[in-house]
Amino acid sequence: MTQEQKVIRVAVIGSGPAGFYACEHLFKKEDYSFSIDMFDKLPTPHGLVRSGVAPDHQKIKSVTRVYDKIASNENFRFFGLVEYGKHITIDDLKKHYHIIIFATGAQTDRKMNIPGEDLKGSHTATEFVAWYNGHPDYRDYKFDLAREKVAIVGVGNVAVDVARILCRTQEELMETDIADYALEALKESRVREVYLLGRRGPAQAAFTNPEVRELGNLEDAHAITRIEEVELDEFTSELLEKEEDRSLVKKIEILNAYSEKIEFVKSKKLHIRFLVSPVEIIGDENGRVKAIKLVKNELYRAEDGSLRPRATDEYEELEAGLVFRSIGYQGVPLPDIPFHDKWGVIHNEKGRIIDPDSGEPVTGFYATGWIKRGPTGVIGTNKQDSGETVECIVEDIISGDLLSPENPDPDKILELISERQPNYFSYEDWLRLNEFELEKGKQQGRPRVKYTSIEEMLDAVKKGS
Numbered sequence: 062m063t064q065e066q067k068v069i070r071v072a073v074i075g076s077g078p079a080g081f082y083a084c085e086h087l088f089k090k091e092d093y094s095f096s097i098d099m100f101d102k103l104p105t106p107h108g109l110v111r112s113g114v115a116p117d118h119q120k121i122k123s124v125t126r127v128y129d130k131i132a133s134n135e136n137f138r139f140f141g142l143v144e145y146g147k148h149i150t151i152d153d154l155k156k157h158y159h160i161i162i163f164a165t166g167a168q169t170d171r172k173m174n175i176p177g178e179d180l181k182g183s184h185t186a187t188e189f190v191a192w193y194n195g196h197p198d199y200r201d202y203k204f205d206l207a208r209e210k211v212a213i214v215g216v217g218n219v220a221v222d223v224a225r226i227l228c229r230t231q232e233e234l235m236e237t238d239i240a241d242y243a244l245e246a247l248k249e250s251r252v253r254e255v256y257l258l259g260r261r262g263p264a265q266a267a268f269t270n271p272e273v274r275e276l277g278n279l280e281d282a283h284a285i286t287r288i289e290e291v292e293l294d295e296f297t298s299e300l301l302e303k304e305e306d307r308s309l310v311k312k313i314e315i316l317n318a319y320s321e322k323i324e325f326v327k328s329k330k331l332h333i334r335f336l337v338s339p340v341e342i343i344g345d346e347n348g349r350v351k352a353i354k355l356v357k358n359e360l361y362r363a364e365d366g367s368l369r370p371r372a373t374d375e376y377e378e379l380e381a382g383l384v385f386r387s388i389g390y391q392g393v394p395l396p397d398i399p400f401h402d403k404w405g406v407i408h409n410e411k412g413r414i415i416d417p418d419s420g421e422p423v424t425g426f427y428a429t430g431w432i433k434r435g436p437t438g439v440i441g442t443n444k445q446d447s448g449e450t451v452e453c454i455v456e457d458i459i460s461g462d463l464l465s466p467e468n469p470d471p472d473k474i475l476e477l478i479s480e481r482q483p484n485y486f487s488y489e490d491w492l493r494l495n496e497f498e499l500e501k502g503k504q505q506g507r508p509r510v511k512y513t514s515i516e517e518m519l520d521a522v523k524k525g526s
């Protein structure tokens with residue numbers, strides 16, 4: 062049998078966009094016959110499309126139709142509720158697959174490393190995001206929404222998502238697939254003022270134009286900036302004189318418009334601040350967040366050419382009873398896989414996992430998505446990223462660099478999984494659960510009502526409702 066005709070068994074760990082795009086690229090390689098098993102520690106697939114994308118961004122979520130199509134390939138199987146390192150180990154994978162791709166994303170947050178970061182009432186934005194999106198591991202988290210003022214550190218798109226959800230009315234939230242318990246908790250919310258805190262200027266803000274424009278169209282919240290903080294810095298002004306950057310000009314226009322004096326008729330205020338860095342989160346006598354101490358920054362050009370913030374000697378204290386740190390996701394190490402601690406990614410070159418001691422690729426092991434390149438880019442960025450990994454895989458197949466599993470028979474791994482995780486979720490199980498969620502949504506006039514506990518999901522599929 063030639064290399065081209067042989068069925069190549071592939072394991073993909075992680076069922077978010079990067080994992081699915083890797084499958085799509087592999088299935089498109091018509092010279093090869095790939096048979097793929099995808100694993101996820103949750104019963105439900107689609108990673109951050111289900112548990113990260115904001116519930117009021119339903120259109121973005123329709124990308125899952127593409128993943129359903131990929132999953133309908135007869136050479137694809139999904140094993141939900143099967144965790145790498147718990148139900149299957151590296152040795153199991155080596156015994157059953159020629160190729161192993163890690164697409165586990167970035168599952169934790171970066172730390173700010175300032176005093177008070179761990180006070181009660183100081184949370185990571187990703188905890189809040191996972192909570193309102195009904196991620197089973199976060200459904201029991203509690204956020205004190207009785208506080209009037211909330212500070213969100215960072216001005217990326219995740220920070221904007223959190224701010225929007227805090228500012229939306231109940232009617233607006235009813236049109237989303239936000240978790241039931243979050244809808245209830247937000248109904249009782251007393252939050253009135255939300256602060257987004259950027260450490261650099263408006264021109265360096267990580268949020269994108271459609272996202273920041275959307276903040277101006279909230280039903281019951283005003284987006285507000287300070288005229289002196291949205292003034293363009295000298296470096297960027299100089300640059301714009303030489304080069305056209307329409308998108309940046311637009312961003313500044315939008316932010317400037319928010320600084321215009323308006324009559325406050327809406328009940329909430331969403332302040333977008335720039336050139337401030339938190340230096341301390343201040344607690345009350347009960348160890349609860351009561352304020353955040355900020356230092357005013359100025360910009361300077363660093364050696365690498367980028368514009369960086371530098372603290373001045375001007376400080377202010379901002380009252381806030383709740384703080385969300387939204388300064389970027391971070392990858393977590395996986396058992397037996399070489400990890401670059403500083404960068405928070407798997408050691409890799411173009412997706413080939415590299416042994417840091419020898420500097421050589423580890424035969425048969427690959428990475429894609431955020432765990433490969435870090436937590437940047439939108440869903441579609443992962444398509445290109447997975448394409449690069451798959452090109453490396455094909456090159457390696459051609460040169461014969463793939464694993465030689467003892468037991469490539471698909472039934473053998475099925476036996477092992479059934480033994481270790483008898484409750485594993487298949488893609489068919491997910492499609493049924495999906496139908497139940499959509500049906501429940503229809504009854505309430507919402508796009509979907511999510512199951513948020515694993516027991517409920519298993520039960521629903523077993524009982525058929």
Ligand code: NAP
Pocket residue numbers: 172173214215216217218219220222259260261265266267268272338339387388389390436437438439
């Ligand atoms: P991000 O875009 O990297 O933004 C991180 C923010 O945190 C930046 O404003 C950054 O400022 C700030 N920051 C970092 N360290 C800080 C510190 N020590 N103190 C204060 N501020 C600090 O990350 P993200 O918002 O988590 O988003 C991750 C990716 O998902 C992004 O590519 C994003 O576009 C994407 N995403 C897209 C959507 C959408 O399309 N609607 C929604 C959500 C997420 P500096 O710039 O100064 O470093």
